Every structure is written in structure tokens, then in C-alpha cells.
Amino acid sequence: MASETEFSFIELPPSARRHILIFQLHQFLDRFAMGLTVAVVALALTDRGMDLFQISLLFGVYSLTTMAMELPFGGLADSIGRKPVFLMAVFASLISLALFLSTRDFYVLAVSFAFIGFGRALRSGTLDAWFVETFKAAAPNVDVQPALAKAQWANAVGLAVGAVLGGLLPDMLGSVAESLGFSIYDVSYAASFGVMVGVFVFTRLAIVEAPRSMTPGALRQGFVNVPLVIRDAGILAVKNPALSVLLTALAFFLMATNPVEVIWPTFAKPMLDEGYANTVIGVVTATYFFSIALGASLSSYISRIFKRQHAKTLAATFACLASAQIALALQGNIFGFVGVFVLYSVFLGVSETPASSILHRCVEDRQRSTMLSVKSLIQQLGGGLGLLLAGIVAETYSTPIAWIVGAVFLFIAAIQCLVLVKHLAVQS
Numbered sequence: 001m002a003s004e005t006e007f008s009f010i011e012l013p014p015s016a017r018r019h020i021l022i023f024q025l026h027q028f029l030d031r032f033a034m035g036l037t038v039a040v041v042a043l044a045l046t047d048r049g050m051d052l053f054q055i056s057l058l059f060g061v062y063s064l065t066t067m068a069m070e071l072p073f074g075g076l077a078d079s080i081g082r083k084p085v086f087l088m089a090v091f092a093s094l095i096s097l098a099l100f101l102s103t104r105d106f107y108v109l110a111v112s113f114a115f116i117g118f119g120r121a122l123r124s125g126t127l128d129a130w131f132v133e134t135f136k137a138a139a140p141n142v143d144v145q146p147a148l149a150k151a152q153w154a155n156a157v158g159l160a161v162g163a164v165l166g167g168l169l170p171d172m173l174g175s176v177a178e179s180l181g182f183s184i185y186d187v188s189y190a191a192s193f194g195v196m197v198g199v200f201v202f203t204r205l206a207i208v209e210a211p212r213s214m215t216p217g218a219l220r221q222g223f224v225n226v227p228l229v230i231r232d233a234g235i236l237a238v239k240n241p242a243l244s245v246l247l248t249a250l251a252f253f254l255m256a257t258n259p260v261e262v263i264w265p266t267f268a269k270p271m272l273d274e275g276y277a278n279t280v281i282g283v284v285t286a287t288y289f290f291s292i293a294l295g296a297s298l299s300s301y302i303s304r305i306f307k308r309q310h311a312k313t314l315a316a317t318f319a320c321l322a323s324a325q326i327a328l329a330l331q332g333n334i335f336g337f338v339g340v341f342v343l344y345s346v347f348l349g350v351s352e353t354p355a356s357s358i359l360h361r362c363v364e365d366r367q368r369s370t371m372l373s374v375k376s377l378i379q380q381l382g383g384g385l386g387l388l389l390a391g392i393v394a395e396t397y398s399t400p401i402a403w404i405v406g407a408v409f410l411f412i413a414a415i416q417c418l419v420l421v422k423h424l425a426v427q428s
Helices: 014-038 041-047 050-078 080-102 108-125 127-138 147-178 185-205 216-239 240-272 277-305 309-329 334-362 367-396 399-427
Strands: none
Touching: 014 127, 014 147, 014 185, 041 185, 050 108, 050 367, 080 127, 080 185, 080 309, 108 127, 127 147, 127 216, 147 185, 147 277, 147 334, 185 240, 240 277, 240 309, 240 367, 240 399, 277 309, 277 334, 309 334, 309 399, 334 367, 367 399
């Protein structure tokens, strides 16, 4: 494995600096569009008459669609190009938003959530792979982790700003929406639709990728090649010890952290006065994303402490996350909870780019999108399994006990990362 020089934004070639800035803006806009609906999705569904069981089913439709489509569309991106597949993802998102705005029927909403999963699967491993490949071409043998951190920062800030605005719009313009016969929460969804149109236009104009043949024959061949690409990526994931250990660690990581991300509002809300509970939950949601952005911006500095040995950085981060998750479970008032939750979210932001850097070092361009989809699929499976287990434990005992059990998985992931250090040293 070729050695990499330390990242310095000022010393990068102008084309590499411009590439990072374009991708940061793209990631901000794309996640801003998504963030507009994050804070209100449960409220919007409740307003449409959905009960908790139906809401769970709708999110189940999303998860199942995503998992079923992850690998095929990752392989398609490696075959026909990352930009066209991402544009298909944006189109799927627009269909989902349009369906959501048009109905209160459970089955149509299920189709809408299926299109969300469809868009998520199409997005997975597309422009991330394009970003890494183009960066490596513009700045050969430069550590890509700080560049990924800059993109992750923009990603999280976009979600945070979107969440804040998505929570404010129903209060600001909800009466206008109701006068027109819509739900107050439809304002946030309409805003998301508008921004997503902007993402489509920006992608068309600003994202430059070497064109690949898009004739019907080439598209057909692209789909034909998908099983072969998936097979090769699967063989690589199994045969490459570093990748196998990394993917397993990430599965345990999501088993622990996904239940916290999903369940925390139900844990925090009883600590609040009913009159302002929803507002505070919205503010904390935005704080969560801002804290992840802060962690992402700090990750390259933390990586230097570990001499840019990303597996060691990941092991230490997972251990800190485990400790923070236990502390979070033990909080009994909102001030202590928010303080620990901010720290927990910062560690989440730190964890993303070291893992991505290791994966990108272990794969070639022809398999990059597919392997990112493999990673996403395994994380989805780990997160789903963790949520199921946490739900059972929380129902039987309590939410704090479920989170403490989840922290054990983080300690396991940290131990696996220490094993990963040895595998990466052998490959160097």
C-alpha cells in the first residue's frame, strides 16, 4: 500500500481545492433538503392519522427497500457512472416528496417511503466514490481522510440547518398551509422539494464526470455487469482481512448507536414541560447534527494525535462513544442529558472519516461504489438488529438498560479496531 503524505489544504493543487469546495456545497444542499423533513416526519405522519405501529411499518418499508437495493445500485454506479445514478436518486426523492404531499392514505405513504429507500440505495456509494477518485487524481498520494472530514462537516451542517428550518417553517407558515387545505408540516416538505430540485440542477452543472456510454445497449450491459461487480466486491470483502474486520466493527457500531439516535426523543421528552417539549426536541435535534459537524471538523486533528493511523483513531473513538453512551443512559435531567448528548454526537462525527479512509485505501476505483454499498448494507443490518434488540430490552426493562447493553457492542467494535491495526500494518 503506497504511503500517503499529510493533508494540507493550502498546499493542494487548485483543482483539488476547487473539487473539495464543490463537493462540500453539494453535500450541504443535498443534506439540507433532507434535514428539512427530519424534525417533522413523525409529527407529519401523526397529523395524517398514522399511529405508532403504522409509522413503524412505514420506516420498515424504507429500510427493507434500501437493503434490497443497496448492492445492485452500487454495482450499477460502478458500471455506468456515479453522476447518472445520483441524478436518478434525486428524481426518486422528488417522487417520494410529491407522493407524501399528495396523500393521507397509508398505502400511498408506503409507496412514498419505498421511494425514499430507493433514493437512499441509489445515493449510496455514488458521489462519495466520485469525490475520492477525483481527489486522488488531482492530489496523488495525499491522505484523503481530512478531505472526507471537510465533506462530512458540510453534510452534518446541512442536516442541522435543515432541521432547524424544518422545525420553524410549520410555526411560521403553517396557518397559510392550513388555509389552502394542507397540513402545517407540508410547508417543510414543500421546501424540501424545492431544494431538491436545486440539488438536481447543481449536480447537472457542477459535478463533472468523464462520460460513459448511455445508449440502451450500454445501460443493458451495465445491468448485466452488476452481478459480476457485486461478486467481485463480495470476494474482496471476505478475502481482505482488513475489510472484513472493518465491516464487522461498523455493524457492531450501528447496533449500539442506531437505537440511541432513534429512541432519544422518547427518553428526553418526559424530562421537559409539555408546553415547550416539542420545541426543545427540535433544537436538540439540530444541536445533534451541529455536534456531528464539529466532530467531523476535529477528526483530522485527532487523527494526527494517533499519527494518522486511522484504525487506532477509530478504536479510541468507539471506546469514548461507549463510555458516553453509558453516561447518557444514566442522566435524569434535561441539562445533563443535553450536555452528554452533545459530547456523544461529537464522537459520532469523529468516527465517520477514519472508517471511510480505511475502506477507500483497501479498494480500487472499479469496486469503490459497490464496496460503499456493501458498507451501507452491513450498517443497515447492524442498525436494524440493534434497534430490534434495544426495543425488546427497553420494553422488558428500560431504555437506559437498552443503551447500556448497546455500549457493550461499542467496546467489541473498539477491540476489533485494535485487531484491524495489525491487519493494516501487514498490508502497508
